[in-house]
Amino acid sequence: MTDRELHFRALMLKGLAGDAAAWRMLLSDLGGHLRPFFARRLFDGGADAEDLVQETLIVIHAKRATWDPAQPFTNWAFTIARHKLIDHLRRQGRRPTQPMDQAGDLFAEHTVEDGATRGDLDRCLALLPVRQRRLIEDVRLRGLSVAEAAERQGYTLSAAKVSLHRSLKSLRAVYAPDDGEAR
Template identity: 35%
Template sequence: MREREDEWTGLMRSAISGESTAYHRLLKAVTPVLRAAARRGLTRAGQPVDQSEDIVQDILLAVHLKRHTWDVSAPFAPWLFAIARNKLIDALRRRGRRVFVNIDDFAEVLPGEAPVETASAGEVAAQLASLPARQRDVLQSIAVESASIKDTAAKLAMSEGAVRVALHRGLTSLTAKLREQ
């Protein structure tokens, strides 16, 4: 272990002094170790290891971008593993607290989906006609004709904010009327 760390330190010193082959050798040497550490960290956190390669790439990128901050008189491995630990923590924070469960294991106990009741096109058209003219025109333009809010505002000589309000109110009214049936 100590031998490996001394080798990495020597390679990093050579890389900083401009030896690109030493830098390449260093990256090849540390990558499998970082990959194993990322997988181990994800496993400990109860996360799937499928993101370990992304974490390794983040670590290598950070090493590359921050290599000028490494103190050449210090050993390389502690500096590298501090970056690795921080990148793993960042990745876990981005993912949040998620628990992954294979849903196939529960297929027998999950209830089937209840059928969703839908209104017919005729019912929707009848209820749409009962809305105030402005709401009806906005809903017709956006929901039926697939026009944008901007185009609808220009067509109906309204502000975009007024179109949004009319759309929201129209959808709320239409939904309430269709639920009553």
């Protein structure tokens, strides 16, 4: 079981037992995962994402007694979110262009290797100045466009492109000095 699954499961069980603070925390934490999930899948750039988050949380609250504690909580919650998204798209007469059945997008599993990889990545990026590191993280790790990352980090679009190119080139020079050799 992933840390996220354990976290949500513990909060859900406490909430079902009457712990109001745990229930509020569950809904709040879950909302943080649902917002980007919906925003990435909406045709309007995510304008309806918050409405879908609230609708999903209302259903989770109303149907909480139907969750089987023998089953993963995240799968149950994701199924509700997926159905809310499908209903929304149908109301708009749209068809989704991305696969809808990948719960991993909502609750990605983390392994020990992921932590080690993240540590290695952090050490590599630590060679760069903070603004350049954040720009690379936004574009390459968070999936923002160069324009979005530039605005977020206070660059002009052309300066962001140049900074990304130079940063990646300097990292390649340190970590892949033999570019001419076959890999």
